[in-house]
Amino acid sequence: KAGVTQTPRYLIKTRGQQVTLSCSPISGHRSVSWYQQTPGQGLQFLFEYFSETQRNKGNFPGRFSGRQFSNSRSEMNVSTLELGDSALYLCASSGLSSYNEQFFGPGTRLTVL
Amino acid sequence: AQSVTQLGSHVSVSEGALVLLRCNYSSSVPPYLFWYVQYPNQGLQLLLKYTTGATLVKGINGFEAEFKKSETSFHLTKPSAHMSDAAEYFCAVRENQAGTALIFGKGTTLSVSS
Numbered sequence: 549k550a551g552v553t554q555t556p557r558y559l560i561k562t563r564g565q566q567v568t569l570s571c572s573p574i575s576g577h578r579s580v581s582w583y584q585q586t587p588g589q590g591l592q593f594l595f596e597y598f599s600e601t602q603r604n605k606g607n608f609p610g611r612f613s614g615r616q617f618s619n620s621r622s623e624m625n626v627s628t629l630e631l632g633d634s635a636l637y638l639c640a641s642s643g644l645s646s647y648n649e650q651f652f653g654p655g656t657r658l659t660v661l
Numbered sequence: 662a663q664s665v666t667q668l669g670s671h672v673s674v675s676e677g678a679l680v681l682l683r684c685n686y687s688s689s690v691p692p693y694l695f696w697y698v699q700y701p702n703q704g705l706q707l708l709l710k711y712t713t714g715a716t717l718v719k720g721i722n723g724f725e726a727e728f729k730k731s732e733t734s735f736h737l738t739k740p741s742a743h744m745s746d747a748a749e750y751f752c753a754v755r756e757n758q759a760g761t762a763l764i765f766g767k768g769t770t771l772s773v774s775s
Contacts (some may be wrong), residue, residue, distance in 0.1 A: 552704070579761050591765035593749065604762045638704055642761045650761055652697075652704035 550575065552641050552653035560659045561562045566627040573620050573641030579603075580622040581650060582614060586638040594637075597622055626658075634660045663688045663754045667766035675774050680724075680739040682769045684752030687733065693755035694735045695763065696726055700748045708750075711735060722746070747773045 553572045561567050573580050580595040580606075593606040597616035614624040620641075626633055636657050640650035668683040686692055693712050697705040709720025716725045716728040735752060749770050753763040 561749070581762055583763075583765075590767045591753075591763075593762045593764065596762050640705075649695075649707060649710060650763060652706070654702075654704045656734075 552639055552651055554637075554639050554653040554656050556656060557654065558657045560661060561629050562661050563629055563631060565629050566625065567629060567658060568625045569637055569639075569658070570624055571622045571624075571639030571641075571653060573622070573639075574643070574651055577641035577643045577651075578620050579642040580616055580620065581640045581642070582622070582624050583638045583640065584608075585638060585655070586632075586634070587648075591638070594624065629660045631660050634658060663692065663764050665752050665754050665764055665766035667752050669769055670767065671770050671771075671772070673772040673774065674742045676744055677741050680742045680746065680771065682735070682737040682750050682752075682771065683733045684726075684766060685733050686735060686738065686752070686754045688754055694728060695724075695753040695755070696720065696724070696735075696737050697751045697753060697765075699746045699751065699768075705751065708737070723739050733762075743775045744773050744775065747771055 555570045579598045581596040583591050585591045595614050596604040600616045611627045616622045636655045638655045639653045642650050664687045677715045695710045696708040698708050699705050708724050709718045709727045711718050721724045721765045749768050751768045752766040
């Protein structure tokens, strides 16, 4: 089975721009979660989608949004980028196994200049 | 709210020595607990998980962890460190039973010297 894929792997943007990151889950997985990883704050949960519906949301401003498509692929969008948005954005997918283990992608490294 | 505390942001051991990475959690409901490893420029890989049942959990690469409810701990151990174990390790608790969102600790960087 192919793993979780994220595109692009690296991205450089400037303040005020917006960005869209993409995540393709493991085939058959319907749950996709997004996390932000920074040296200062560590790993923080952004949101989770299941069957095209947002199921959980972390404590991030409204500039961060996401969506999930019918094929379970997910995108997250960050509008009006700030320097502090520079981070590694990780996507994880889960199947319908008993305890919903999460499988992580390699991440997208976003740098905001 | 659930939370995770990893004691020690940096642990250094010699090759062949015991590895002990500490994790304490806070949860008002029976937790699901996880240990992940992250190598440079990569995503997270699951080492092991505790859900229910046996409190001593064995994972990949010779790692194991013991769930101790009375101490609210889930420490990760490995009897003999290898150079390849050098990485960052994260303890996580599942936030709620309705979803899969994880709350992570700040991470512990493990260094292994020869």
